[in-house]
Amino acid sequence: MSDRFDGNGLGASGGFGDVWGVVRVGEPEDETPPEQYLELIGTHLRAGGVAVMGRFRRVSDYVNLLDGFFALRDVVLLTRTGESTRITMPELRVRLDDVAIVGSLSADVVAPSKEVGVYVQKVPRRLVVMTRAHIVYGNVYIHEHGSVMQFVDSADPKFIPMTNVRVRWLADRRLAARYPFAMIQRSQIQGVATEGTGAPREARAKRKAAVALAEAFLQREADNATPTEVG
16 A cells, blocks of 8 residues: 655645545546445444435545544444344434444445556554444554554544454444444544453453452451441
């Protein structure tokens, strides 16, 4: 994956495609706006439907320039594990602030541009993200010598693109969804970790030792407490 910086000094939005998805002079304009089937996941919401992206070629560009509400057509409400319910709607608008994850059932791939530009290579880094209600595993793409934490701390783009994504609900550890491509809203992130750091056995052992120490302290306090007379 790469960033592209055009000769006019305008770069890609977050490094994931042309900022405005504009139609250039002399290029044919499609009569039918591109559509993408997406799933929206929030703290208590999961819905699937069709997003009409207008002139945007990529989901990442379209989502990161939305404001206010996220509109879907031909919507079906889903269970936590992704099964369709009997509730359907011709159109649904969801407040953008309440959307934690935008999942795509296809990769966010766009045909290569014919314009000449300079490309900055990016490399995948595995990341674990916790929102208010979910734990998300996936790959983010950063500059080869960049820092994952600096990337996460950045304010742009508003939604972080990730590939090879797995989503679980914190209250229900069953696998909720798998997406080739998904986007996580930064404002919904409450914790970040890099997968594979630390040993699970050591982490559990330290937890067990800490709990045992606390229990021993509480027991000593109870043994040393002055008994209260009754009656």
